[in-house]
Amino acid sequence: MTQEAHVTQGPLTTEAGAPVADNQNSETAGVGGPVLVQDQLLLEKLAHFNRERIPERVVHARGAGAYGTFTVTADVTPYTRAAFLSEVGKETEVFLRFSTVAGNLGAADAVRDPRGFALKFYTEEGNYDLVGNNTPVFFIRDAIKFPDFIHTQKRDPYTGSQEADNVWDFWGLSPESTHQVTWLFGDRGIPASYRHMNGYGSHTYQWNNAAGEVFWVKYHFKTDQGIKNLTQGEANRIAGEDPDSHQRDLRQSIERGEFPSWTVQVQIMPAADAAGYRFNPFDLTKVWPHEDYPPIEIGRLELNRNPQNVFAEVEQSIFSPAHFVPGIGPSPDKMLQGRLFAYGDAHRYRVGINADHLPVNRPHATEARTNSRDGFLYDGRHGGAKNYEPNSFGGPQQTGRALWQATSADGPTGNHPTPVHAEDDDFVQAGTLYRLMPEEEKERLVAGLAGAIAPVSREEIAERAIGNFRKADADFGKRLEAAVQALRG
Known part of the structure; x- marks a missing residue:
């Protein structure tokens, strides 16, 4: 039976067979508003995706x-009331998990792939998780497209291998990916180690201060070891000789007492600036240019203690962008809104409903007081205490004060595209990034992209992919087209 025999014709449907009207945009409360729980297609896709492996x-x-410590180095109390950021010199214990994205558990470290940068702060007000990458942007701007995107990066259901056709078909049909793909195939696409790369919160988050004022922020973690990358040739050799290269380097550097560290910076935007900003500040495919909002140093992150058991502390660690503390909250970023559901759902499925009770995941500087009981691997920690609120038996009570400030939402519900601001398009920042590169880096970028596009079997897929880079910069597209043609002979 051929591959074509498995293709299903007709409209895209839900799992229940209902036709899908819009598979590109999550349903929001008005244009630019928060995502609605009533968007059952979004929840169905994300929930199914989380249970696929x-x-x-x-x-x-x-x-x-x-493990390590975060130390505050600047006063940020005018912007946030978060207790762990309340005074210069204050230290908070952290756990940081690095990762690649596409590879499985046994894959090599030295590959061209974004790196996860997931940070857990064990604060006195509960755990705060900041789930980011080593790039300031991402491939898509709406979580409803995330399962589709990852399917293109994983093994094809027919061939069992990653297929260039799938990768470039999706990227070509999703031009918002052009900026991140330019990052990925640039010199920083293969870090030499986890220590020699930056980290980014990537999403936009809300900070709010004691007076209730709101600010939008982006996090930057600048490596104090300096940026160091691998060429494709170096990576190919290291991946074959030592698949555990990044993991080994991190562990051994800490064993030697050479503790890796990062200077922590934030970009801060007053809430009133957001509506009129030239780029949509909540679009994950965009950066805030530094000339608009210069990064401000706020702290230092140091890693100084290795886990004693990789499975218990690294594999069973869980991170969720929904884990906020007072003074920090979400933004209308549609990728972030989807992840607020998807990460917790993935952990409840993969590790279990009581994953938060594990030593690496539970609060270290305070105590979790909930009415959740039972479930797989429940340890009985609550004894006979009542499991409802309010109660008359001394149980925990609500505070009446939200962690973050409310944001306005108006307009009809619907599957709205992300709002477009004055200078928004899918190519402008990718073109800017290309033009900032030295000539030698441009050559390596074009060569890397050409090597990835050349194996595509269908001409229209390759041309559409090249066309996106041509729209970012005419020289970029012209050189890429020539390089692909040369490889194809």
Whole structure:
């Protein structure tokens, strides 16, 4: 039976067979508003996607981690009331998990792939998780497209291999990916180690201060070891000789007492600036140019203690962008909104409903007080205490104060595209990034992209992919087209 015999004709449907009207945009409360729980297609896709593999993570399966400290170096109380950021010199214990995205648990470290940068702060107000990458942007701007995107990066259901046709078909049909793909195939696409790369919160988050004022922020973690990358040739050799290269380097550097560290910076945007900003500040495929909002140093992150058991502390560690503390909250970023559901759902399936009770995941500087009981691997910690609220038996009570400030939402519900601001398009920042590169880096970028596009079997898929880079910069597209043609003979 041929592959074509398995193709299903007709409209895209839900699992229940109902036709899908819009598979590109999540349903929101007005244009630019938060995503609605009533968007059952979004929830169905994300929930199904989270359960497609057992027991390893569907994405970010290959990882390493370490404990350390975050130290505040600047006063940020005018912007946030978060207790762990309340005074200069204050230290908070952290756990940081690095990872690749596409590879499985046994894959090599030295590959061209984004790197996860998932950070857990064990604060006195509960755990705060910041789930980011080593790039400031991402491939897509709406979580409803995430399962489709990852399917193109994983093994094809027919061939069992990653297929260039799938990868470039999706990227070509999703031009918002052009910026991130330019990052991925640039010199920083293969870090030499986890220590020699930056980290980014990537998403936009809300900070709010004691007076209730709101600010939008982006996090940057600048490596103090300096940026160091691998060429494709170096990576190919290392991946074959030592698949565990990044994990080994991190562990051994800490064993030697050479503790890796990062200077922590934030970009801060007053809430009133967001509506009129030239780029949509909540679009994950865009950066805030530094000339608009210069990064401000706020702290230092150091890793200084290795896990004693990789499975217990790295594989069973869980991170969720929904884990906020007072003074920090979400933004209308549609990728972030989807991840607020998807990460917790993935952990409840993969590790279990009581994953938060494990030593690496539970709060270290305070105590979790909930009414959740029972479930797989429940340890009985609550004894006979009542499991409802309010109660008359001294149980925990609500505070009445939200962790973050409310944001306005108006307009009809519907599957709205992400709002477009004055200078928004899918190519402008990719073109800017290309033009900032030295000539030698441009040559390596074009060569890397050409090598990845040349194996595509269908001409229209290759041309559409090249066309996106041509729209970013005419010289970029012209050189890429010539390089692909040369490889194809």
